[in-house]
Each structure stands twice: as structure tokens, then as C-alpha cells.
Amino acid sequence: DTGVSQNPRHKITKRGQNVTFRCDPISEHNRLYWYRQTLGQGPEFLTYFQNEAQLEKSRLLSDRFSAERPKGSFSTLEIQRTEQGDSAMYLCASSLRETGKAFFGQGTRLTVV
Amino acid sequence: AQTVTQSQPEMSVQEAETVTLSCTYDTSESNYYLFWYKQPPSRQMILVIRQEAYKQQNATENRFSVNFQKAAKSFSLKISDSQLGDTAMYFCAFKETSGSRLTFGEGTQLTVNP
Numbered sequence: 001d002t003g004v005s006q007n008p009r010h011k012i013t014k015r016g017q018n019v020t021f022r023c024d025p026i027s028e029h030n031r032l033y034w035y036r037q038t039l040g041q042g043p044e045f046l047t048y049f050q051n052e053a054q055l056e057k058s059r060l061l062s063d064r065f066s067a068e069r070p071k072g073s074f075s076t077l078e079i080q081r082t083e084q085g086d087s088a089m090y091l092c093a094s095s096l097r098e099t100g101k102a103f104f105g106q107g108t109r110l111t112v113v
Numbered sequence: 114a115q116t117v118t119q120s121q122p123e124m125s126v127q128e129a130e131t132v133t134l135s136c137t138y139d140t141s142e143s144n145y146y147l148f149w150y151k152q153p154p155s156r157q158m159i160l161v162i163r164q165e166a167y168k169q170q171n172a173t174e175n176r177f178s179v180n181f182q183k184a185a186k187s188f189s190l191k192i193s194d195s196q197l198g199d200t201a202m203y204f205c206a207f208k209e210t211s212g213s214r215l216t217f218g219e220g221t222q223l224t225v226n227p
Contacts, residue, residue, distance in 0.1 A: 042217030
């Protein structure tokens with residue numbers, strides 16, 4: 001499978017715990033994006049990497065959220081001290097250059113109880 | 114800031130018929146991309162079609178075509194010969210040519226009935 005891969009697919013956590021998600025983009029893609037999608041809504045942009053550099057962050061990305069892409073390949077998104085409002089689908093996408101064609105992974109569904 | 118509006122929360126169509134999904138957007142930019150993405154119940158977002166704003170010709174991908182009206186800031190998706198597998202949530206999205214983020218509409222749930 002050469003598509004965008006996200007792990008885990010589902011995560012249930014207790015409020016206050018930390019969680020980390022992983023995204024493996026399409027191998028030749030140097031751009032990587034994180035989005036958050038709540039039920040019945042369109043995805044909302046969180047952050048963007050070009051290679052290992054994090055070039056843009058949304059105001060949605062509070063201090064409890066951090067993302068990394070240490071070697072310009074896979075990326076991780078960590079949420080500290082989770083809250084019930086963090087429950088959502090977290091989507092990763094990648095693209096090559098600025099062609100505009102972003103390819104999405106299947107997402108990680110987070111449920112905070 | 115750019116906004117994308119999809120005014121039809123739900124639509125349905127009979128198999129083999131044609132359906133059109135509407136999208137309007139607001140931007141002060143002159144160069145940008147517009148997209149339609151499909152999200153089936155499995156939840157993976159799939160790119161359906163892309164339009165570059167500087168191109169006057171409407172994009173077409175097999176049974177999918179768009180009606181791009183730049184002055185009206187309108188970007189509708191036409192699905193011909195609808196198939197059961199077209200049942201999904203459809204999102205319209207905008208991206209500045211020089212930007213990184215996609216801005217999505219709220220989606221239209223399309224159901225194709227047998």
C-alpha cells in the first residue's frame with residue numbers, strides 16, 4: 001500500500017491523558033498536513049510541514065497540541081491533557097510540491113471519556 | 114479569510130441519473146485551486162476533481178464535471194450516470210495557489226438510491 005497511513009485507527013483515552021498519533025505520508029511527498037474533523041463537519045486545518053520544517057500552525061492548535069516531523073518523513077501529533085472537546089477524527093494528508101493535490105489517510109478517531 | 118459554503122446538507126438521486134452539488138466561496142485572491150473531495154462511510158477522503166482558477170475550461174474526470182463561474186465565485190459538481198458507490202459525503206475545498214491549507218465547506222451528503 002503506497003497511500004497515506006495513519007496509526008492507530010481508533011483511540012479511546014481518559015480525560016487528562018496524553019495521546020500520540022502517527023502519520024506516514026506517501027514516500028516522495030515533502031508536504032504533510034494535519035486536519036481535525038468533527039462529526040458532520042468539514043475538516044479544519046491544524047498544521048503543515050514542508051520536509052521537517054513546521055511552516056504553519058492554525059490558531060486551533062492550542063498549547064496542548066504539538067506536532068513533529070523529525071526527519072521529513074513520518075509525523076506525530078501529540079495531545080497533552082486531553083479534554084472531551086478533543087474528541088474528533090484526526091486526518092493526515094500529504095502532497096508533492098504545490099500542485100494542490102493532497103492525498104488523505106484514513107484518519108485516527110479519538111474518543112476522550 | 115476564505116470561506117466555502119455548501120448550501121445543500123443532503124441530496125438524493127436515483128441510480129443512473131444526474132445530480133449537481135453546489136458550492137460557493139469567498140476570496141480576494143485571483144489565483145487559487147478548487148476541489149471536490151468524496152468521503153465514503155469508510156471515512157478516507159478521496160480527491161474527485163480539481164480546478165485551477167486561471168483556467169477557463171471546466172475540469173472533467175469521467176462521470177464527474179464542474180461548472181466553474183469565477184465571477185460568481187461558484188463551483189458546482191455534476192455527477193452523471195450516478196452509481197451506488199457514489200453515495201458519500203462530498204466536500205468542496207479551496208486553496209490559495211501560494212498557500213498550504215485547504216479550506217473546506219460543511220459537506221453535502223449524497224445518497225444514490227437503487
